[in-house]
Amino acid sequence: MAEPAWTEQPPLARLIEAGRPVASADPPGVRLTVRAPRRLVQVMARRGGFRATVDAARGLFGSPPPSRPEAVFTADATLVWSGPGQFLVLDHAEPIDDPAAALRTAFAGTASVVDQSHGRVEIEVAGRQARAMLAKLCSLDLAAPAFAVGAAAATSIDHTNVTLWREPDDSDGPVFRFLVFSTFAESLWHLFTASAAEFGAAKGLR
Amino acid sequence: MRITCPFCGERDLGEFTYLGDAAPQRPLGASGVPGPELEEAFYDYVYLRDNPAGLLREHWYHGGGCRAWLIATRDTRSHAFQAVEAAPGAGASPDGGAR
Amino acid sequence: MADLVGTTGVQRRAAEAATQADGQAAAQPRRLAAGGLIDRASPLRFTFDGRPLTGFAGDTLASALLASGVKLVGRSFKYHRPRGILSAGSEEPNALVELRSGARREPNSKATTVELFDGLSALSQNRWPSLSFDVGSVNSLFSPLFVAGFYYKTFMWPGALWERLYEPAIRRAAGLGRASGLADPDTYEKAWAHCDVLVVGSGPAGLSAALAAGRAGARVILCEDDWRLGGRLLSDPAEIDGRRGLDWADAALAELASLDQVTIMPRTAVFGVYDGGTYGALQRVGDHLPVPPEHQPRQRLWRIVARRCVVCAGAVERPIVFPGNDRPGVMLASAVRTYIGRFAVLPARRTVVFTSNDDGWRTVEAISAAGGEVAAVVDPRGSVPARFEAGSRGVPVIAGVVAAVEGGSGGVRGVTVRTADGRLRVGAGCLAVSGGFNPNVGLASGFRGRPGWRDDIAAFVPSGGPPGLRSAGAANGTFGLAAALREGHAAGTEAAAECGATGHPGEPATAADEALAITPLWHVAGAGKAFVDFQHDVTASDIALASQEGFDSVEHLKRYTTLGMATDQGRTSNVNGLAILAAGRGRSMLETGTTIYRPPQVPVAIGAFAGHHRDEHFHATRLPPSHHWAAERGAAFVDVGLWKRAQWFPLPGETDWLQSATREVRAVRSSVGFCDVSTLGKIEVCGPDAGTFLDRVYINTFSSLPVGRARYGIMLREDGMVMDDGTTSRLAEDHYFVTTTTAKAGPVMQHLEFCRQVLWPELDVQLASATDQWAQFSIAGPRTRDLLVLLADPGEDLSGEGFPFMGARAVRLRGGLPARLFRISFSGELAFELAVPARFGEALARNLMELGAGLGVVPYGTEALGIMRIEKGHVAGPELNGTTTAGDLGFARMMSTKKDFVGRVMAARPELIRPDRPVVVGIRPVDPARRLRAGAHILPKGAVPGPDTDQGYVTSACFSPTLERWIGLGLVSHGRERHGETVRAFDPLRGEDYEATLCDPVFYDPDGGRQRG
Secondary structure, three states: OOOOOOOOOOOOHHHHHHOOOOOOOOOOOEEEEEOOOOEEEEEEEOOOOHHHHHHHHHHHHOOOOOOOOEEEEOOOOEEEEEEOOEEEEEEOOOOOOOOOHHHHHHOOOOEEEEEOOOOEEEEEEEOOOHHHHHOOOOOOOOOOOOOOOOEEEEEEEOOEEEEEEEEEEEOOEEEEEEEEEHHHHHHHHHHHHHHHHHHOEEEEEO | OEEEEOOOEEEEHHHOEEEEEOOOOOOOOOOOOOOHHHHHHHHHHHHOOOOOOOEEEEEEEOOOOOOOEEEEEEEOOOOOEEEEEEOOOOOOOOOHHHO | OHHHHHHHHHHHHHHHHHHHHOOHHHHOOOEOOOOOOOEEEEEEEEEEOOEEEEEEEOOEHHHHHHHOOOOOOEEOOOOOOEEOOOOOOOOOOOOEEEEOOHHHOEEEEEOOOOEOOOOEEEEEOOOOEOOOOEHHHHHHOOHHHHOOOHHHHHOOOOOHHHHHHHHHHHHHHOOOOOOOOOOOOOOEEEEEEEEEEEEEOOOHHHHHHHHHHHHOOOOEEEEOOOOOOOHHHHOOOOEEOOEEHHHHHHHHHHHHHHOOOEEEEOOEEEEEEEOOOEEEEEEEOOOOOOOOOOOOOOEEEEEEEEEEEEEOOOEEEOOOEOOOOOOOOEEEHHHHHHHHHOOOEOOOOEEEEEEOEOHHHHHHHHHHHOOOEEEEEEOOOOOOOHHHOOOOOOOOEEOEEEEEEEEEOOEEEEEEEEEOOEEEEEEOOEEEEEOOEEEOOOHHHOOOOOOEEEOOOOEEEOOOOOOOEEEOHHHHOOOOHHHHHHHHHHHHHHHHHHOOOOOOOOOOOOOOOOOOOEOOOOEOOOOOOOEEEOOOOEEHHHHHHHHHOOOOOHHHHHHHHOOOOOOOOOOOOHHHHHHHHHHHHOOOHHHHOOOOOOOOOOOOOHHHHHOOOOHHHOOOOEOOOOHHHHHHOOOEEEEEOOEEEEEEOOOOOOOOHHHHHHHHHHHHHHOOEEEEOOOOEEEEEEOOOHHHHHHHHEOOOOOOOOOOEEEEEEEEOOOOOEEEEEEEEEEEOOEEEEEEOOOOHHHHHHHHHHHHHHHOOOOOOEEEEOOOOEEEEEEEOOOHHHHHHHHEOOOOOOOOOOOOOOEEEEEEEOOOOEEEEEOOOOOOOOEEEEEEEHHHHHHHHHHHHHHOHHHOOEEOOHHHHHHHHHHHOOOOOOOOOOOOOOOOOOOHHHOOOOOOOOOHHHHOOHHHHOOOOEEEEEEEEOOOOOOOOOOOEEEEOOOOOOOOOOOEEEEEEEEEOOOOEEEEEEEEEOHHHHOOOEEEEEEOOOOEEEEEEEEOOOOOOOOOHHHHO
């Protein structure tokens, strides 16, 4: 009897491989990168349980989780604010297990934990012109003082909820990360690439 | 229009959904005595609204952001917001740390 | 009259032919040899009505036309009067052209703002067969028909003639250019910007404001409508800080460009102010080019969020209303100066200047300095202002008014001046007119701000208006250069300080002051049409007539006469109209007031508001996990909200959706099929109080649901109507998994958050949307279990006992993949819904096809899904339509009486439990071959159709492959008691009328044995 084959479909891979190359400039003004999937778990503190959740998270990650719109970078994980009393944990874990199980145990009685590893696609927007490109999509003020490294936000692009935060700059300029709903990812990717085209865009998978 | 979400900061109107007057309180259902009085109370709760020219406390939903329900005090004549607070059960409240 | 026009046309064509024969040099006969901000080394070719002409880089279409000696540019809206170029800016009411050709043809382009580019083509509007010979100009003979309110008076009755006769005729005769009728080939974008201080306008005040705010350290955005910054400094000679005005402007721009926090946006018109300090601005990215650059939009619509705004949008000169004031060659005096100073074009050799204020005298100086002849200055004040004595020496000054203009489509030939002593004629090719200046108060008068009136400058000025916004310079009624520089600097300084900027704003620039003296002159009465609104052909007598007929409030006057309602927004006409109304009624200007100012201040293309939201990107698209796999198999897709769902999967040889869907249903009913149902909303409800919470939002009870089981639930709105339905499973003591309908996923999440955060904050419950996390497939048919055992880990017990109907639990699949399995059925067959992590959804589809090949497995789409749910009598969107109660849908007994839940009390209202309410019932045509269609009304047999006899309608219908006939569901009064009754199905929309039988809505397997099997 044939065994089922579980080939994971990497997000947006089809579009990046088969898609028409967008305008390229040297060096590109914007770099769009679809990040390889990571473990992504939503942690929501129970009623009156935020302080206990903070303690549990500190024990687990060595840093308190964000309590306002920020991203916390720890040695192994990125913790991103996703609403009052809740945050997302992004880190690496075994691909085919119950990714939330360990966290569910760690937060037992203090927070509810929901696996979203397949529910979001992580996209990075970087480069000298990243802000100019994002001005077409995002209503937030992403300028340096208003949106510092480590700032995060829950907002909308094209009427679709996204979570975004700012990573440390690279040599080429600011680096923004987006978590978009998986089923909207192709639609938003089109918008990202079209908005980046005038600046010269490089796109890839990592 | 800009609304200052107590969690997210100032955001564009497009991220919010309007519900309306925050004053009506849901009457108790099962714990009340079913009958005409309770029906009357629910009728008021569901349908009767004041329409003041001036300050109004109203429910807004930050569905395009942090998904918190908010109670905003808005001047209906100028659209100026005087205050925006979180709904009592937003986030993990009651808990000082989450707010 | 027509004859005269014709003669003139012939003469004109002869003159044009002569000009062309003169060759290149003569092609721009009105161009000055030196000066101006044009690049004589960069000649540009363009055509006007097919005639080849040339201009220079730096020209507008209007300046190039004037340079070429073209005076007649268009025909007017109602009377088809010949019209020329009035202004040199965006206030232009006359010189409207169709720009470009083909799909890019754009009507009503203002020649005065169109940047000339090589290869530009423009056509005049509103003329047939040609501009100089226009048949429509006979409308002038019938002008009494076209007076104020003519639409209301003439075409009141009979109504039917509107559509067939009047409207088409009026549209043909009274047009404003032609739309291309083709899809716009260009793209548009929207973008956001944020700043402390938005400065609108880059004249002396705007540059001063931007400099002060920028130096202080504020984030500044400076928007300028023009492509070149400087405002009036581009046109008028000036001295600022001891330098030439233009040099000062260039230095200011260089300094602004050096400041990191300052953004300069040329070609950007700020068109409106909105709540909370949001400003709308339109950036013309590619309008000055034949085709926008690759990957760039033609226009970009900006939403600028600014904490403070300084409006330095200047002032618009207003014409004086006198007979013949619309003749080509009658121009605003400041525009004449702009053409001379900025574009090096002298509109005519001989010019008469008609002015009621000092500023008109600058035009006298400018014409003289450029070598032109000022035939006379007509100033009702009668004396030369002291400041201009030197510059106007030798120019005849007449104390009087212009009472008539000679000339037709060939332009002005002369004017008749009325003085205290009588009339005299002065010959001239151009009449430069100044009636004073109207500050651009539009933005400042947003939010129903009412401008104030200043007698000393005879103009409306900003007063009140949007919070955070202030005006400076001419836009604020401050007309002197020195005062404008000071006021702009002060406004920029204050605005920056209010935003917390602490740097030093520097010192204001200085200049010699010049105050403007004016004696208001609005209207010179006399014989002949005196135009107030050129674009809409509203005359002084129209305003008098409207006032006489009682339309004397400004809002009524506007709508009755259409004053100020054209695309120019009445920028040259409104104040004159109000002044004539005020004078006629003996009221002050302040008492008369203005109409309410509303955005947009300049016309904005719908395309710019739409941005990228067009065609397939009209809205964001959601793709279920098996989308690409389904596309590979040639599935047809249907838009369901934002989703694209597979509708059916055609096989080779199938030509018709019904053929494919019928095959899919038969395969499911006889063997096994699967369908991607990931579009259903999925919500994880967690926390100790999750069960209590669900008890309060559903009509039935979930706290008693055992772990590992699923239950169908119905939610009501608080008014007692059904909101949504779906299956909810209990995966752990404190963890439920709620599914919603595809359509209501968002609204249900919002509702549940409302319940959690507002209604019952005491409940410890957490909600997370998991719609995108899971690829969920329905697997249905008698062989479902045979297929699932090939997929599931051998340790999973899928037997009837081990996994009973409405069982739900986490399982492991072969290969170790974790999954969730629910034994629920929408089709009436033995069925499971299997959920795997979303990136494995495509693999799940492939595995099902491969492993099920021997079982004859088929994928099925939404058509088959819909057919099977109707056969099984399950309600869906057409029945859950917002007007039905749980009782209407047959779920009255599900409503708990032991607990509170949303909608419980209101659902018990007498009207909502009336026994004659339409309720769900099955319907089948008496004739088994007959097609049943949704929408047919149900009446008692033999009843005459009407509101009194209407008993309901067919909500859902399909061809049932199982019953081999058309069947349907309906909402019919007393339906449950009438199974077996023959009724009349009446469908006047489709012309159908037939008999049908009411029956049990469950057409298939009524005792449910198959789904429990």
